[in-house]
Amino acid sequence: MRSARDYTDIIGGLLLIAGGTWFMLYSTGYNIGSLRRMGPGYFPMVIGGLVLLFGVLVLLPGLFRAGQLPRPEWRPFLTISASILLFALIVERFGLIPATVALTLVAAVADNQSRVLRTVILAAALSAVAVGVFTQGLGIPIPAIRWSY
Structure with a gap:
């Protein structure tokens, strides 16, 4: 069944955004440090930001293209x-x-x-x-x- 939006990418993008946001929020409990002197929260903050960014890059095109409704397996x-x-x-x-x-x-x-x-x-x-x-x-x-x- 066709839909006006690509809900598979929308759901995937939202899950990536949620995961990246969680990592970034979790890392604020640790010292972030700087690029020269990284703290224990630096790596989770950067990875969380990248995952969030990829979520946005997956989500946005899905809002403007037609697709199939996802069927869970x-x-x-x-x-x-x-x-x-x-x-x-x-x-x-x-x-x-x-x-x-x-x-x-x-x-x-x-x-x-x-x-x-x-x-x-x-x-x-x-x-x-x-x-x-x-x-x-x-x-x-x-x-x-x-x-x-």
Whole structure:
């Protein structure tokens, strides 16, 4: 069904504006600093401003062009949400690798055309990258695998 406005871009732009505004407001609780001497609130303030700007750039054209009314797809929404919740529940108890594998396997259910072998390879690669970046690179104390709780 055609509409006088592109509500998909309007909704997306408003969500980006809301997210960017939240980041900017949240960062005001920290010292912003300056470009030469950045405080802990500087990076969230800049990222929030960029997200807000992109929201405006998505929103404005959507107000002046026709488009389809959006139809929500519940399966991808629910499976992606469930995979994030599952990651949060698993990561402390069992470690980063099992949590990343669970996240990837459950999120793959969102796609009707996902292949098992590709999903397993993706889960292994994402687990290796997560351990390399977060545990080794950034030194975040998350065990790769926790055998006992």
